[in-house]
Amino acid sequence: MDTRNKLSTAARIVVPQDRRAPQDPRVSRESAEELMQRIVEAAPCGMVMIDSEGSIVLVNRQAESMFGYARAELLGNSLEILMPERFRGLHDGHRQQFAGAPSMRQMGVGRDITARRKDGSEFPVEVGLNRVPGEEDGLVLAAVSDITRRRSMELELRQANANLEEFTYAASHDLKSPLRGISDLVEWIVEDLGGAEPQEVSRNLGRIRDRVHRLERVIDDLLTYARAGTAFTDAVQVDLESLLAGIFELLPRPPGFIVSLDVKARPFVTNKAPLESVLRNLISNAFKHHDLPAGRITIGVADVGRYCVFTVGDDGPGIPLASQERVFRIFQTLATETREHSGIGLALSKRLVEAHGGWIKLDSATGVRGTTFHVWWPRFQYRKPVDSSVSS
Amino acid sequence: MTIGRPFSILLIDDDDVAAEAVVRGLRKHELLCPIVLAEDGHIALQVLRAQHATRRIAKPFLALVDLNMPRMNGFEFLRALRADSALRDTLVFVLSTSGSDADRARAYDENIAGYMVKANLGPQLKGLARFLNDYGSIVLLP
Numbered sequence: 001m002d003t004r005n006k007l008s009t010a011a012r013i014v015v016p017q018d019r020r021a022p023q024d025p026r027v028s029r030e031s032a033e034e035l036m037q038r039i040v041e042a043a044p045c046g047m048v049m050i051d052s053e054g055s056i057v058l059v060n061r062q063a064e065s066m067f068g069y070a071r072a073e074l075l076g077n078s079l080e081i082l083m084p085e086r087f088r089g090l091h092d093g094h095r096q097q098f099a100g101a102p103s104m105r106q107m108g109v110g111r112d113i114t115a116r117r118k119d120g121s122e123f124p125v126e127v128g129l130n131r132v133p134g135e136e137d138g139l140v141l142a143a144v145s146d147i148t149r150r151r152s153m154e155l156e157l158r159q160a161n162a163n164l165e166e167f168t169y170a171a172s173h174d175l176k177s178p179l180r181g182i183s184d185l186v187e188w189i190v191e192d193l194g195g196a197e198p199q200e201v202s203r204n205l206g207r208i209r210d211r212v213h214r215l216e217r218v219i220d221d222l223l224t225y226a227r228a229g230t231a232f233t234d235a236v237q238v239d240l241e242s243l244l245a246g247i248f249e250l251l252p253r254p255p256g257f258i259v260s261l262d263v264k265a266r267p268f269v270t271n272k273a274p275l276e277s278v279l280r281n282l283i284s285n286a287f288k289h290h291d292l293p294a295g296r297i298t299i300g301v302a303d304v305g306r307y308c309v310f311t312v313g314d315d316g317p318g319i320p321l322a323s324q325e326r327v328f329r330i331f332q333t334l335a336t337e338t339r340e341h342s343g344i345g346l347a348l349s350k351r352l353v354e355a356h357g358g359w360i361k362l363d364s365a366t367g368v369r370g371t372t373f374h375v376w377w378p379r380f381q382y383r384k385p386v387d388s389s390v391s392s
Numbered sequence: 393m394t395i396g397r398p399f400s401i402l403l404i405d406d407d408d409v410a411a412e413a414v415v416r417g418l419r420k421h422e423l424l425c426p427i428v429l430a431e432d433g434h435i436a437l438q439v440l441r442a443q444h445a446t447r448r449i450a451k452p453f454l455a456l457v458d459l460n461m462p463r464m465n466g467f468e469f470l471r472a473l474r475a476d477s478a479l480r481d482t483l484v485f486v487l488s489t490s491g492s493d494a495d496r497a498r499a500y501d502e503n504i505a506g507y508m509v510k511a512n513l514g515p516q517l518k519g520l521a522r523f524l525n526d527y528g529s530i531v532l533l534p
Binding site: 169172173174176177178180181184185187188 | 407409410412413416460489490491492510516
């Protein structure tokens with residue numbers, strides 16, 4: 001069977017005999033072949049079809065340019081010329097296995113496969129295989145994608161994650177230990193002086209202590225921030241009324257504050273803990289940063305497309321436009337009393353929201369009272385739970 | 393109540409302040425047993441094998457080991473210890489600043505008696521002192 005006949009076989013798959021309307025101008029064998037040709041040529045990936053002997057019977061332009069061969073060099077040749085030498089013997093076994101139990105599948109699942117260009121260079125590929133049913137047995141169609149870009153992004157990501165883990169490990173060991181040492185030394189000095197020290201000395205020792213504690217908290221916060229969104233717990237069905245009720249149980253409403261709830265969203269399956277901590281943070285901020293003894297907090301939940309949108313609004317002092325971007329950065333707080341507010345809450349919330357495929361935004365205007373935070377939280381999971389072994 | 397024999401402690405920590413904190417904490421809470429210091433795993437092995445110029449330790453004793461140390465860290469020390477037929481029965485508690493799951497699992501893999509995080513040992517190591525006191529009076533050490 002020559003190449004032309006095989007193309008005809010393939011063409012009949014595209015336009016099966018029984019579905020052709022006789023009056024349709026596309027019915028003739030010739031035009032069905034042309035349609036087939038056009039589809040194969042237009043495919044956004046490299047297409048290679050082989051026969052039962054492993055010989056190439058069809059390629060498209062993408063395959064030509066991907067592998068650096070002209071069509072004539074490929075047709076009739078063994079598929080093996082597109083593989084690195086070291087795979088050539090092995091592949092014959094795989095191919096026969098596939099021919100024995102054909103099903104649509106990805107090639108090389110669980111291992112990296114590479115292809116070989118005419119110039120001998122290799123590149124990572126992803127290959128989808130399917131048997132071509134028809135009169136001739138053993139035709140296999142492969143769709144080949146060059147995944148060099150994706151592979152290199154994966155490597156960069158993996159590197160970045162490794163760096164982050166190294167950083168958190170170093171932060172928890174190499175920064176904390178000497179700090180603990182300093183704190184111990186201050187205690188011993190106080191003990192050894194036994195209250196006989198001049199007032200100035202005792203005041204300065206107190207100031208060292210304060211700063212050590214603050215630094216310890218900064219390190220803990222940094223670690224919390226770095227780890228946020230890396231540990232994914234199992235998703236559970238979340239009922240929004242009871243989620244909010246649970247938050248208010250642990251976050252007492254200050255006297256003088258009125259909270260109004262408007263829950264219009266259906267329950268959905270998600271990672272409850274991070275969502276809860278984001279909402280708790282926004283609500284506690286609304287109380288904490290309010291400048292008056294009485295205030296009103298408005299909480300709304302609604303389904304918007306594939307997101308569950310939470311709004312937390314207050315009638316507090318508002319956030320000036322110039323500061324609005326800054327509040328989401330780590331260790332930024334607009335409160336003047338920095339001892340109480342570490343300034344990690346919003347940065348952490350943003351990170352948690354984004355790690356789950358959502359986003360967070362605030363509405364406030366300079367000179368107008370009130371701030372409203374909006375959180376778009378996906379109603380379905382973007383990422384599956386993974387084991388996280390980030391050190392603490 | 394049976395009172396165990398008086399025991400010694402081999403304290404392995406490269407940070408002299410951290411080591412002194414342990415000694416001070418135990419002394420303050422009236423644990424007056426002899427404490428022998430080793431600045432890293434290598435020195436600890438010398439002491440245990442009676443190869444050290446000045447420091448010796450006699451049975452019964454238990455070891456408190458920090459994990460992060462230069463030259464020979466806690467894990468390397470534990471591996472060497474378990475590979476030495478004369479020392480493999482040594483009772484070791486890990487005393488670490490790290491609460492990392494990975495560190496903990498790795499340490500228990502070397503058959504340690506317990507993993508303690510320094511931050512959880514109570515004010516001035518009161519918890520550690522009380523624990524070691526009770527442990528030494530109830531448990532018969534090797």
